[in-house]
Amino acid sequence: MNRLMHWTKKLRRKLSPPPLVLLYHRIAEPEIDPFGLAVSPKNFRTQLDVLRTHADVLPFAELIARCKRGELPARAVALTFDDGYVDNLGNAKSILEAAGIPALIYVATGFLGAQHEFWWDALETLLLYPGTFPTKLDLNVNEMRHTWSLENAAIYSESDFEKFRGWRASEPPPTRRHALFLEIYALLRPQPHALQQAALAQIREQLSAHRAPKDERRCVSESELHELAASNHIAIGVHTVTHRWLSAAGREEQMHELRESKSALEKLLARPIRDFSYPYGNYTAETPEIAAALCFQTAVTTEERALQNGEDFFQIPRVVCGDWDADAFAQKLSEWRAG
Ligand SMILES: [Zn+2]
Incomplete structure (x- = not known):
């Protein structure tokens, strides 16, 4: 029976692949990349082509709204970027716009306009x-x-x-x-x-x-963030003020990081900011509750899996995209969907 259930689940996932939230950081070709944060512009373009053929790419907000209604849209994928590196403006924005693909970028507000690297x-x-x-x-x-x-x-x-x-x-x-x-x-x-x-x-x-410090590795400035936010294809969320390792912070400090980054972005962009990303995917049992109390509507983690029924919208899983060509990316897509 277990075996039958296993295969039924596998078949269902194949016919109706569960939604995925993808995580990118940089679209660039750095000399070294120990944390694997960069995807080359060429591979990024290729990955978007794969998505246009094999997925329905939705704005993050729409994907989540549909999941909240219990639809769990099959084949759906949403793109997110963490940190707000300046190459998101220099490289990612034009590639996303040319492909007609939306993305949500999470920025750590304390780094906006900083002259130093992360x-x-x-x-x-x-x-x-x-x-x-x-x-x-x-x-x-x-x-x-x-x-x-x-x-x-x-x-x-x-x-x-x-x-x-x-x-x-x-x-x-x-x-x-x-x-x-x-x-x-x-x-x-x-x-x-x-x-x-x-x-x-x-x-x-x-x-x-x-x-x-390498200028191409800094975070966007305030005016560059405005340029990103002006795109029809780009939404903005927050990633704390100082990119804090939240499990080393007490409740008050966590509140401060979430509240101040949200209000700084709301002031800067004159729009409500509802989406939060845990820096390093790190948080404590109380952080999701703090995010909810501060009127965020979603928070994303780095737990690598597809979305499922009954998802906790303050602990949304994401899968990390590497610098892969079309075949390798298509292969990863089917692995993530198969779970
Ligand atoms: Zn980050």
Whole structure:
């Protein structure tokens, strides 16, 4: 019986594929991309072609409204972007418009117009580009002193850079330098914004030379956000003020992050903002309730699966899109739908 039910479910999913919310970050071709955030413009165009053939792409709000009515629209897909990278304007917008495909972009309002990179990109610039440290690296974070004896991780050469450019953070670190990157990333991720920036400044001081922040990796400015929001194909949501790791924040701080980012965007765009995205997909049991109390209508996670009946609209799952060509993307689409 279980076997029969299993196959019936599989067949039903094949004939009537469940809706999916897709997650993108950047449409760009960076030199290195340890977190796999970028899809090239060429592959993005190709992926939209695949979607136009194999899916019904709906605005996020419409997909959710139909799910709320209990319709669970078959073949439906909605696109979302997290973080508000400037290439969403420079590359994604025109490709979306040309394909007639809508997307929802979540921005962390504290970064609008910031001249610095997001902290994880700054860390990547400092540690995964060629550069030389002393043999010891010290960091004071939150009144805790951390010391790394670097030995052969002190030097990261041009040839190391070339050799390891394709490395992903999900893979084992190929050198001590990559291990150091992962350790400092894990140390800084739950810290408040000011402590992350202070730690980056300490690393900069200890490096013999370092590269300037990359302008193409910053968040959009306020006027660039207006340009995005003016498109008929683009809706805007929020992603907190400081891209906070919410499970390290108390209730008051979480309230502040959600409320202030919502009101900043509402003021800036003169429209109600109803959609929220948990930074890093991280939150606590009380965050969905805080989002609801602040009059958000949806919140999206990074739980990778299709939507189902009875979905909690404050914990909407999303699937992460990689830099795939047409065949690989079509394959992923059918895997996500098969569940
Ligand atoms: Zn994010």
